Amino acid sequence: DAGVTQSPTHLIKTRGQQVTLRCSPKSGHDTVSWYQQALGQGPQFIFQYYEEEERQRGNFPDRFSGHQFPNYSSELNVNALLLGDSALYLCASSPRGRAGELFFGEGSRLTVL
């Protein structure tokens, strides 16, 4: 049984560009959350998707947007990249009714130059 898979694992962009990160949740999970983790910090909540809708959002600007597809997979889009967006982006899925039991992927390491 595959866990949470994310792609790409590493990518480099320049300021002002746009990026799309992808996530496939663990089988049987229907809720997907995205987190940003800067070096030396704990993960920071970006948003959560359930039933193809954004259900909760953290303190991130509108440049961060997402989508959840009918098969529960999800995308994170970041527009107008800034140097400060350089971070590890983590996707987590959780089973229905157990939103606190997050299963995380290995993350996508984004470097903005």
Add this chain to the structure above:
Amino acid sequence: DAKTTQPPSMDCAEGRAANLPCNHSTISGNEYVYWYRQIHSQGPQYIIHGLKNNETNEMASLIITEDRKSSTLILPHATLRDTAVYYCIVSRGSGGSNYKLTFGKGTLLTVNP
């Protein structure tokens, strides 16, 4: 969500019990205590959670004080592979699909041979 306080770092000898403390003095009656860990360069891993009773699973035990203002995660026989950052998180609810977890900086546990 209630704020948590954890020591920034701890050491433990291999084979001994590791006891990781967490203070959450402002916890509300409907808030649960969650523990996650993050091994270097990996995504966080769910360990255990509880409301007010002590909990045990194959990974660890969670001891919550009677007033619920603090808790301790116990790894009964620490191994070198348990070296990681451990996060204590307080969040409302255990069921449902519509809430977030807020990570702090956690405790870096180093298990020494």
